[in-house]
Amino acid sequence: MYEHTFIGLDVHAVSVAGCALAPDTGELVQAQIHSDPAVVLEWIRRFAPPVKAVYESGPTGYVLARFLREAGIDCVVAASSKLLRAPGDKVKTDKRDARLLAEMLAVGSVTEVRVPTREQEDLRDLSRLRATAAKDLAHARQHVNAILLRHGIRYPKETKWTKEHLLWLHRQRFDSPVLQFTYEADVEQAELLAAHLKRIDQRVAQTAKDCQYTAVVEALMCLRGIQVTTGFGLAVEIGDWTRFTGATIGSYLGLVPSEQSSGQSRHQGPITKAGSKYGRKLLIEAAWQHRRPYARPGARLLGQLDLVAPATWIRALEGNHRLHRKWEQFDARKKRSVTANTAIARELAGWCWSLAAPLQPGNA
Structure with a gap:
């Protein structure tokens, strides 16, 4: 009963x-x-x-x-x-x-x-604030680029939004006073949002050094493509990594293929996109970095490896080499880049779990 x-x-x-x-x-x-x-x-x-x-x-x-x-x-x-x-x-x-x-x-x-504590929810809100600010900045910059493109004005260099590019933007003039006002307002908005995002990044870096997820963030940053904002975002979005295994973390983040099977037929479709959209986005962005040439850790990674235990940095180095080899295999097979990167992101989630879960309370 x-x-x-x-x-x-x-x-x-x-x-x-x-x-x-x-x-x-x-x-x-x-x-x-x-x-x-x-x-x-x-x-x-x-x-x-x-x-x-x-x-x-x-x-x-x-x-x-x-x-x-x-x-x-x-x-x-x-x-x-x-x-x-x-x-x-x-x-x-x-x-x-x-x-x-x-x-x-x-x-x-x-x-x-999972019901987070008040502190955990506050940290997650900070991470999502950063995501919103980055999205707003990208939209503001796109507005500036669109105005210039519509009027046939093109920046002569490839790299944009540097100090040199900003000076070039301020030198542009239009015959229409209305258009000039609109353009200057868009440029001003982009600069304000860039300063806003920089201030948030500084706060995220400061918070990541002294919170309950500090050890996890430092471990995740040993993987290529994961710096402090990405590591902090993943740590607070997942929260308790011990809820998962290396095989199930990808499913939780919606990085596994959808499936419709009946009888003897089996059909796999696009990824499910379940779970945290922001966590999935962070992994997708980080996975692209593993396509770049890699032989040994760079200066940033070497400095980061000094902050973690030997077992953690050994595991991280294994993950970096493995993920780069997988990218080379996909490229050799001429696999579609977007599809290959999603597969790398799914495996990267497993490597993140292998670094983070042992550091969680009760598993250290």
């Missing part, structure tokens, strides 16, 4: 729809309550323990889950992409969603997501 009362919560910014299910009797209790965690806790405590609650991951974050756990309530957060819904179910309401969550929790069909 079931001993728990299972509670599904459909959480929104202002209100929460709750559904309590007692599987041994089949009794359902539904309510519409305020989203204040204290109010939710008061409603949950109306039911005799043991009680287990669940709500769907979303924009409301993990505040409620942490609050309930601190109050002694077993609360989990369900992965929204893994919730089962019948294809013929065309009616979706808050009460029905809460009941569905309670029923899935009762039969053990909820796929839980």
Whole structure:
């Protein structure tokens, strides 16, 4: 017999729809309550323990889950992409969603997501701030390039956004006062965003030196293509590396092929793109660096290897050589570069796991 009362919560910014299910009797209790965690806790405590609650991951974050756990309530957060819904179910309401969550929790069909601590979530927000700033800067620079391209103006050198290039940009003049204002505003925006990104990078580097992920970041930076912002981003996005193995980390990040197989037929398609989009992007970008010629570590890597234990730098050197050899094999087979790089990124995820997991609490 079931001993728990299972509670599904459909959480929104202002209100929460709750559904309590007692599987041994089949009794359902539904309510519409305020989203204040204290109010939710008061409603949950109306039911005799043991009680287990669940709500769907979303924009409301993990505040409620942490609050309930601190109050002694077993609360989990369900992965929204893994919730089962019948294809013929065309009616979706808050009460029905809460009941569905309670029923899935009762039969053990909820796929839980990891609930980070407040400190871990703060670090992740800093990393994602950096990603947003880099994206905004790329868009701003593209606006400048587009204006010049539309008017037939081309910078004579290949390397752009250097000091020399910026001076050249400021010398450009247009006959139309309106166009001149627009152009200067776009250039100014690009310069402001570049300074903003530089300030964030400095903060990331400072934080990475003294946080709970410092050892992991230093280990990841022993791999080519991974510097402090990338290493910090991967460390805070994955969080607990011990949840995975070298074979499953790629699947978690959506770097494995999708598949549709039936009977004797098997078809593999594009990668699943599940999990953290930002973590996957960081690995894809880092994987390109392993295509470059490599014989021995450069100055940056040599300095980084001095900061880690011998077992870590030996493993990192093995990974660097292995990944470069894989790139050479793909190039020799004339493999499509984008496809090859995705495969390298998937293997790079495994090498990152092999460096990070032994350094996590309880595995050092």
